[in-house]
Amino acid sequence: MVIKSRGNMTEPNNEKTSNLRILMVTDYYLPQMGGGTRYVHEVSKRLAKRGHEVHILTPKWENQSKNEEIINGIKVFRHNVTDLPILRYWTQIFNVRRYFKRLVQNVSYDLIVFYQFTSALGIVLDRKALNDAKTVWTFFGPPHKEMNLELSNTPFPCQYFVLEWLYKKIFLKVEIAFAKKSTQFELGMCDKVVVLSSYAKKELMELIPGLSESRICLIPAGVDIGQFGPANVSKIKTRQQLGLPEDRLILLTVRRLVPRMGLENLIRSIPFISIEHKNILLVIGGRGFLKDRLQKLVAGLEIRHYVVFAGFIPDPKLPIFYQAADLFVLPTLALEGFGFPPLEAMACGTPALVTPVGASPEIMKKFDPQMITKGTDPQEIADSINAFIRDRNRTALSSSRCRNFVINNYSWDKAVSQLEKEYVELCGRREE
Structure with missing residues (x-):
């Protein structure tokens, strides 16, 4: 999409074209590695190579000093967050919302893609700040189930038994219930939901039984076949x-x-x-x-x-x-x-x-x-x-x-081609 400037604001014009300005909102990004990070990075860098302008909004975790940087041609914005278990989600929701509102004062996005409920909630609560941007949730799986399995067994970073008991018996249960309700709310607000597997789709339908099939798109992820290949030695x-x-x-x-x-x-x-x-x-x-x-x-x-x-x-x-x-x-x-x-x-x-x-x-x-x-x-x-x-x-x-x-x-080129088609069609509908 051709971007025109209006004062400090950049906005898409009404001319139909396939290039988009996209904001990826994720809890984790480079240099942290994991399945979610790999997915966001591979998709964003390939969309950027295809001519789309891609930005990343993500927390500034420990040992990350820069609030803004460019990685592989992608502008990355980082907002502050605490690592304390009791406060991490609440500060993240507040800080991502504050940073996003500052961001959209200067940038108008065609599409916003969410990956986790914490970062998403801070933004979808403010529909006005979204302007006319379309929203997509890439659903990896039910966060409340993962939290229940992992955080219940994670050692508490404090030696005081009373605080650990309060966290695991009260605060953690509240967080898990909050994660489920928030995810249901946010998914219901998004224009499209992308799932990576039939299993993920089943979990999604269990979480939101009434979700329309027309809003769900199954696109498997991929593998970088250039990075991962047979050895040229024995x-x-x-x-x-x-x-x-x-x-x-x-x-x-x-x-x-x-x-x-x-x-x-x-x-x-x-x-x-x-x-x-x-x-x-x-x-x-x-x-x-x-x-x-x-x-x-x-x-x-x-x-x-x-x-x-x-x-x-x-x-x-x-x-x-x-x-x-x-x-x-x-x-x-x-x-x-x-x-x-x-x-x-x-x-x-x-x-x-x-x-x-x-x-x-x-x-x-x-x-x-x-x-x-x-x-x-x-x-x-x-x-x-x-x-x-x-x-x-x-x-x-x-x-x-x-x-x-x-x-x-499972090539990334195939996966990103399908994603790009869905993104362009979704954003194109508001121009018709």
Whole structure:
């Protein structure tokens, strides 16, 4: 869309054209990494390359000093926020609203895309500030369910028992109920809702039973097939780069170390696997508050020889870990809204095994139903890994077939083309 200036205000003119001015409102952005961050970054940079003007509005978390910066040609605005659990959501809602009102005094957006309820609420409450902008919510999954699973088990950052009790018994329950009601309200206010999987759509319809199908758009996410690809050196060389043994059969998982990721069950599966396959090695990448507990579990099971904690794996090294592995395992217990790691591993030519949770089965059954475990318990995970090891040379699991599956079904160019079409059509309707 051609942008004309009127004093300090820039606004879209009435001429029909496909270029848009888009504001992405998200709780997390670079340099923080995670599935949500990766999604926003990949979509925004590709939309910018297609001629759209994309801005990001996000909190300024710890160790982030700049309120404004440009990343890959995208202008990023950061508002202040506190890390204190009791106050984080409330200050975020207030601060994002205040920053947004300042922003729209100088910029008129065609489209505003939301990703989480906290940042969204501060803006949708003020319909006047939105002007004529269309709104889209990209729904990764139900936030109240994730909060209940994760925050209930997260250590409280304070040694006072009374404060921890008050938070977990009162404030957390209020936050979870607030998250559910806020999400329902905000989704109801948005013009369009994008979901990444049929599973996410099911969760959405459960959250808002009366939501019209015409307002829902299912567009799977993608994988950067340039960043994630087969190694141009041997597997031995990739392992040497990482300091991993050359002669072991390596199982890899990359997860946040939190309960719903299923890492305890994966670790408990190792004794069942090592009975038959003595040369396995499980490499766990990621960080989180469960690390000490997981390490104690490994020690208690006397399987230190079979498990390595690699810690946080920075993005540039992630493809090398995928390339070095023989099998990637996603042992999720709950709420897998899409799941980037299995597809990233497959783009690198490494087969992936997933539990039948969330969106994982609908993705993997198109590739090979045998790469879905029967359940999430340790024995079921072990059975599937043992079956893979016994038959891992079959053609269906070849490196080229893994990569081609991702290229043909989950490229970012395909995903962003579909998103762009939806965005342009949505904004075009108000010009008719």
